[in-house]
Amino acid sequence: MRSYNRRWIAAAAASIAVVMLAASCGGSSSGGGSSSSSDGPAVAADISVPLPAPLAVIDPTVDTAAGGTVYGVLFRSLVFNGLDGPVPALAKSWAISPDGLTWTYTLDTSLKFQDGSAFDSADVLFTFQKMLTAGNPHLGTLSIVASIEAPTPDTFVFHLKTPNAAFIILSGGKSIVPSDYYQSVGADGFSKSPIGAGPYKFDSAVAGGGVKVTAWADYPIKQPFKSIDFVPVPSPQAQIAGLQTGTLDVVANVAASQVETLKSDSKLKITETEGNNVAFIAFNTGQAPMSSLDFREGVDLAFDRDAMVKTLLSGHGVAAGGLITQPTIGYPDLDAPKYDATAAKAAIKKSGYDGSAINLTYPTSVLLNADLTAQAVASYLNDVGVKVTLIPLDYTTFLQQWAAKTIQGMYIMGYNNGIDADTIISSLYAGGSRVLFTDDAVTTAVALTRTTSGDVRVKALKALEELVMETKHYYAPLMMPNVIYASTAGLPFTPNAFSPMYAAPK
Amino acid sequence: MSPSMTALRRPTQSAPEIAAPKNSDGSLLRVENLRVEFRTPAGPVPAVDGVTFDLAPGEILGIVGESGSGKSVALSSIVGLTRGEASGISGSAHFGGLDLITASEKELRKVRGRDIGMVFQNPMTSLNPVRTIGTQLAEAISLHYKGLSRSELKDRVIAALRQVGVPAAEKRLGQYAHEFSGGMQQRAMIAMALVNSPRLVIADEPTTALDVTIQAQVLDLLVQARDELGASIIIVTHDLGVLAEIADRIVVMYAGRMVESGSVYDIFDRPRHPYTERLQACLPSLETPRKRLLTVAGQAPVLGARPSGCAFHPRCFLASDICFTEDPASTTVGDGHVASCHHSDLMAAHVKEDL
Amino acid sequence: MTRYVAIRLAQAALTIYLILTLTFVLARMAGDPTALLLPAETNSEDAAIYRKALGLDKPMFEQYIDYLKGAVHLDFGRSLRGGGPALDFITERLPATLKLAGISLVVSIILALGLGLIIELTNSERLRTFILSGALLREAIPAFVFALMLILLFGVKLQWLPFIGMNGFSSYVMPVATLSSATLALYLRVLRSNFSDERSKEYMRTALAKGESRSYAIIREAFPNVLLPFITVVALNLGFLIVGSVLVETVFSWPGVAYAMVQAVTQRDFPVIQAGVIMIATVFVIVNILADIVSSKLDPRIELS
Numbered sequence A: 001m002r003s004y005n006r007r008w009i010a011a012a013a014a015s016i017a018v019v020m021l022a023a024s025c026g027g028s029s030s031g032g033g034s035s036s037s038s039d040g041p042a043v044a045a046d047i048s049v050p051l052p053a054p055l056a057v058i059d060p061t062v063d064t065a066a067g068g069t070v071y072g073v074l075f076r077s078l079v080f081n082g083l084d085g086p087v088p089a090l091a092k093s094w095a096i097s098p099d100g101l102t103w104t105y106t107l108d109t110s111l112k113f114q115d116g117s118a119f120d121s122a123d124v125l126f127t128f129q130k131m132l133t134a135g136n137p138h139l140g141t142l143s144i145v146a147s148i149e150a151p152t153p154d155t156f157v158f159h160l161k162t163p164n165a166a167f168i169i170l171s172g173g174k175s176i177v178p179s180d181y182y183q184s185v186g187a188d189g190f191s192k193s194p195i196g197a198g199p200y201k202f203d204s205a206v207a208g209g210g211v212k213v214t215a216w217a218d219y220p221i222k223q224p225f226k227s228i229d230f231v232p233v234p235s236p237q238a239q240i241a242g243l244q245t246g247t248l249d250v251v252a253n254v255a256a257s258q259v260e261t262l263k264s265d266s267k268l269k270i271t272e273t274e275g276n277n278v279a280f281i282a283f284n285t286g287q288a289p290m291s292s293l294d295f296r297e298g299v300d301l302a303f304d305r306d307a308m309v310k311t312l313l314s315g316h317g318v319a320a321g322g323l324i325t326q327p328t329i330g331y332p333d334l335d336a337p338k339y340d341a342t343a344a345k346a347a348i349k350k351s352g353y354d355g356s357a358i359n360l361t362y363p364t365s366v367l368l369n370a371d372l373t374a375q376a377v378a379s380y381l382n383d384v385g386v387k388v389t390l391i392p393l394d395y396t397t398f399l400q401q402w403a404a405k406t407i408q409g410m411y412i413m414g415y416n417n418g419i420d421a422d423t424i425i426s427s428l429y430a431g432g433s434r435v436l437f438t439d440d441a442v443t444t445a446v447a448l449t450r451t452t453s454g455d456v457r458v459k460a461l462k463a464l465e466e467l468v469m470e471t472k473h474y475y476a477p478l479m480m481p482n483v484i485y486a487s488t489a490g491l492p493f494t495p496n497a498f499s500p501m502y503a504a505p506k
Numbered sequence B: 001m002s003p004s005m006t007a008l009r010r011p012t013q014s015a016p017e018i019a020a021p022k023n024s025d026g027s028l029l030r031v032e033n034l035r036v037e038f039r040t041p042a043g044p045v046p047a048v049d050g051v052t053f054d055l056a057p058g059e060i061l062g063i064v065g066e067s068g069s070g071k072s073v074a075l076s077s078i079v080g081l082t083r084g085e086a087s088g089i090s091g092s093a094h095f096g097g098l099d100l101i102t103a104s105e106k107e108l109r110k111v112r113g114r115d116i117g118m119v120f121q122n123p124m125t126s127l128n129p130v131r132t133i134g135t136q137l138a139e140a141i142s143l144h145y146k147g148l149s150r151s152e153l154k155d156r157v158i159a160a161l162r163q164v165g166v167p168a169a170e171k172r173l174g175q176y177a178h179e180f181s182g183g184m185q186q187r188a189m190i191a192m193a194l195v196n197s198p199r200l201v202i203a204d205e206p207t208t209a210l211d212v213t214i215q216a217q218v219l220d221l222l223v224q225a226r227d228e229l230g231a232s233i234i235i236v237t238h239d240l241g242v243l244a245e246i247a248d249r250i251v252v253m254y255a256g257r258m259v260e261s262g263s264v265y266d267i268f269d270r271p272r273h274p275y276t277e278r279l280q281a282c283l284p285s286l287e288t289p290r291k292r293l294l295t296v297a298g299q300a301p302v303l304g305a306r307p308s309g310c311a312f313h314p315r316c317f318l319a320s321d322i323c324f325t326e327d328p329a330s331t332t333v334g335d336g337h338v339a340s341c342h343h344s345d346l347m348a349a350h351v352k353e354d355l
Numbered sequence C: 001m002t003r004y005v006a007i008r009l010a011q012a013a014l015t016i017y018l019i020l021t022l023t024f025v026l027a028r029m030a031g032d033p034t035a036l037l038l039p040a041e042t043n044s045e046d047a048a049i050y051r052k053a054l055g056l057d058k059p060m061f062e063q064y065i066d067y068l069k070g071a072v073h074l075d076f077g078r079s080l081r082g083g084g085p086a087l088d089f090i091t092e093r094l095p096a097t098l099k100l101a102g103i104s105l106v107v108s109i110i111l112a113l114g115l116g117l118i119i120e121l122t123n124s125e126r127l128r129t130f131i132l133s134g135a136l137l138r139e140a141i142p143a144f145v146f147a148l149m150l151i152l153l154f155g156v157k158l159q160w161l162p163f164i165g166m167n168g169f170s171s172y173v174m175p176v177a178t179l180s181s182a183t184l185a186l187y188l189r190v191l192r193s194n195f196s197d198e199r200s201k202e203y204m205r206t207a208l209a210k211g212e213s214r215s216y217a218i219i220r221e222a223f224p225n226v227l228l229p230f231i232t233v234v235a236l237n238l239g240f241l242i243v244g245s246v247l248v249e250t251v252f253s254w255p256g257v258a259y260a261m262v263q264a265v266t267q268r269d270f271p272v273i274q275a276g277v278i279m280i281a282t283v284f285v286i287v288n289i290l291a292d293i294v295s296s297k298l299d300p301r302i303e304l305s
C-alpha cells in the first residue's frame, strides 16, 4: 500500500508539473488568423492521452490539481504563458503602473466562448472573485492581490499589496469561465458540462474521471487533433503498455530506464526535453555546522554531478548550477559547481565541523530515484569527511515538516519550477514558509527581480541565483532530470515543458 | 410397543436383486476367516483375524468383547466400509450367494441400505447435521428405488418413522438431527436402516450412547424387526444381560479374534473360554445396578502389541506354559459351540464346580 | 429473525460509528492538509485563512461533532480538491468497484469450490499437488506484479484483452482474474482441511451404509457441511478483496472507489476519505450480515437470535 502510494505520487506530481505535449504547429502571431499549415498535421487525428489521476471536477475556479492539462485545452486565460514569455490571449495588452501595484488588462471583447456567448470583463471579474474567496486553493498564488475591479467591459484591474513582475504569470495563467453560464447552471452543472474559450470543447465525460474534448472550430488557430480523449491511467506501467498497444498516444514522464526498450519499437517516437524539476540539497542554516559558509561550500563542491546524471538518470538530465531550470522564464544558466574533493575537504575542515553525524532527510517520492540519490549523496559526503544519517520520509510527512521548518540538518528534495522563476523565488528564496535562512542581501536581490522587467529582470534573476548559490551556498543544486515523452510515431507534435497539446499562440 | 412394522415392505417396482434370499447352505450370512489389516508404522497389523460365523435367516447374533477387540472393524468390513482404509481384507462373507468381500463396489452399494441396514452407536453424529431427517430418510429409499414420486417417498418416510415410534412424524420430516432427542435420533437411524425392509440389520452398539430408559425401547424395535420383517440381526453390545434376553447366538471377540461362539445357553451356562467366563462375572446381578462397560482385570492388548501364544494369557487365571507359546486353535466343544483355548476342558470342569 | 436483524443492524450502526470516529482521528492525526493543498509559495497567513475556510481551525471536538452531524445526513462535506460533494465522488464510483469486487468474489468462490470438489472427487494426490502449487505460486506473486504480467502477456504481447478502464465484458477478464486468483490458495487449503474433517465424520459412514457412492456422499453430505466454514472464511477475507481492489483498480485504470481513495489519501482530502471509508465500511458490514444470514440458512444448528 505504502509503496503504491509513492508510485502514485511520483507519477502524479511529475505529470502535473509537466504539461504533456505540444502541437507547436506554428501559430500566427497573437490574436488570430489561420495558422500556417506547413508544419501542421497532415491529418487531424483522434488521440488518447492518459491522466495520472481522475478528475474530481472540471472547474478551474475551484481546482488547482489534476485538471492542469485539461484546463489548458478547454479554457483560455488572459495571457498565454509560452516558451518565450507571456503573449496575448483573452487580453489584448496589459499595463503596469509605475509603482508596480496596479495591473490593467485590456480585453479582446471580440472573442467568444464556445457556446457563442460574448466575452467581457464581467467574466474575468466573476472568475477572480471566485478564486479570491476564502478557502479557494488559488488564493495561494494570488495572495498579493489587494482588490480587483472591472471598470469597463474591456478593462480589468488588479490592485496589488506588493509589486511582483511575475504577477503576469500568476494572474495571466488563470482559466477564465463564462460568468452567465456558470451562474445559470451552478458549480455542479458547470463541472458536468463546462464551457470555456480554449481550443477544444467539452464533448463528454469519460468513465472514471476522464474527459473527451473535440477541436473547437472557432478557435483562431487550427488544431492538430480532431479530438482528445483524456483517460485516467494512474499506473505508469499501464501507460506504457497502453502506448505499446496503441490504446494511448502520448505518455509523459517515461522512466529513463525504459527509454532504450521503447526506442526499439518502430511504432513509437521518443522525445526528450529539458525538464523543470531540480534535485538539490538545502541546509538548515540555524544549526552548526550548516551555519558555516565554509561547510556549505565544501558540501557544494563534493559532488561529481555529471557522474550522478549518468548513473542516477541514465544520462537523461543535466548537472544543475542553480534551482531555476532551463525551460523556466528567467533561466539564468549558471554553470554547475566543479567537482573538487580536495577543495571540499579543505573547506569542511576550515568550517570546524566536528565530524558528528548530520541528519539528511529526503522524501521517498517526488524526488526522482529517491533512495539511490540519497545514498549517492551520502557516499560523496562521506568521501569528503561529512557523516550523515539518512532519514527517508514519505512525501506528505516530509511536506509537513518542510512547511513547518522543522527539518534538522540538511535535506534533499526534488522541486518543480513553475512557469516563471518566481515560483522558486517565492518558495525557496524570499523568506517564505520553507526558507531555512535569513539574509538581507537575498531579500534585496529578490525585490529587484520583482520590480524589474525584460532584460533587466533577467540580469537581476541571474544575480540573485549567483548570490544564493555561488556566494552564499544556501543550496547545493544537484541535477535536473529531462522530461521524456513517448508517443505514437507520426503524431504532429513537439513537446516541451509548457505548451499544452494545442496549437498555441506565439 | 410400536405399531406393526408390516408397512415397511419393499416398494413393488423392485430393482434387480443382487443377493438371493439365502446362501446355498441355507444361511443368510456366512463369514469365513475374515482378516482385516491396517497399515501401522510397524507394518501391516491385523485388527481382525480368523473371524468365522454364520447367521440363519431370522436369527439374532450378539457380538461381545472389550473395546478395541475388532467388532466394528469386522462388521464394517463385511459390508465393505473399511475398503478405503484397510491395507488388506481377506476371507469371505457370503450373503445371499454373493461374496461381499470380493464383490464390486457397485454391487455392494446395491446391497448396502437395501438388503443390509446399519445402525451405529452415536445417532447424533451418525446423522448429517445440515440435512433434514426427512431428506436423509427419503434418500435411503430413492438411492435404491428410482422413480418413486415425491409423495410416495414422503408417505414411505412418514410410515417408517411411525413404525419406529417417532410421534408426529409428518412434522418432524423437516427437522434436523439436533432438534431430536437422543432416543428419537436413534429411532430415526433405525427407521433409516429398516426403511427398505432389509434381510439383515447390523446394529453396532445401538444403545451405548442412549439413556438407560430408552435402551430397552430401542432393542425392542430391533426384536420387532426380526419378528415382523423376518430380518436377521447382528448386534454388538457390552450388555451381556441384553444378549441373554434377545440373542440366539453369541460371538465373543478378544484382540481381533473370536475366542468363543455358541448358543446363548452355551455361552452363559457352559463357557469354554476363561475370557467368556470373566465377562460373565461382570454381569450385574439383580441387586447391583448394571455397569455400563465390561471390566475384566488387566489390560486388553493394543493393536500391534499382541502377546505371544494365546493373546489372553497375561490376564488368564488358567494360563500355563503352552499358553505363552502356542496360539490355540478353534475347537468344536459342543454342537455349534466353538472355543479357542488350550484349557477348554479345564474350563468345563471349572464351570461345573461353580454350579 | 427480525429480532436478529434488528440486533445486527444495531451492531452495524455501532461499527459504523466507531469507523467514523476512527477515520476522523486517523485523518486528523495524519496532519494538516493545507500543506498539500496549497502551492508551496503560499505564505502562512493565506494558509491560515484557507484553514479557517475549511473549518480546520476549530477545536478538534467541534470539528468532530460537525462531522458526525454531517454524517447522519450523509453529508461529508465537499471535496477539498475538487469542491464537489465528497459523497457523490464516491457513490459515482461505487458501482464500478462493487461490480469488479462482486464478480471477483463470485468467481473466486466458484473457482475454489469447483477445483476443491474436483480434488476431493478424484482424490488424486498428483492433481491436488498440481492445482495447489499453481495457486500457491499465484499467491506468492503480489497482485500488482501479477496484474502487470497479465497486461504484458494478454494485453501487449497477444493483444487479446483490453487493460485500460471498464469497457465491456473483456475488460473485466484480467482484473477479475487478478483479484479472484489471489485468495485461491487460501480457499483451497481451507476446503481441503474442512473436507478431510468432514470425510471422517460418522454421518459419512452412515451415507455409505445407506448405499451412497463416495462421490455422491462427498457432494451431497460433506459439501453442505464444508460450505459453512468456507463462507465464514470468505467473509473474513473480504478485506483482502478491498486491499486487492486498490492495486487492481490502479493498474487497470478501473473507475472505482479504491484508486480515487488512494488519491484522496495522498492529498489529505478528508471529506472524500471519510465518505469513502464509510461507504466501504457500510458495504463491508452489509456483506458480513448477509454472510451470517446465508450461513445460518445453510446451518440449521444456528438460530438467528
Ligand SMILES: Nc1ncnc2c1ncn2[C@@H]1O[C@H](COP(=O)(O)OP(=O)(O)O)[C@@H](O)[C@H]1O
Pocket: B038, B039, B047, B065, B066, B067, B068, B069, B070, B071, B072, B073, B074, B085, B086, B302, B303
Ligand atoms: N481405520 C483404521 N486404521 C487403523 N486402525 C484401526 C482403524 N479402525 C480401527 N482400527 C483399530 O482396529 C482395532 C479394532 O477397532 P474396533 O473394531 O473399532 O474395536 P471395537 O471392538 O471397539 O469396535 C482398534 O485397535 C482400532 O484402533
Ligand SMILES: [Mg+2]
Pocket: B071, B072, B073, B204, B205
Ligand atoms: Mg466399536
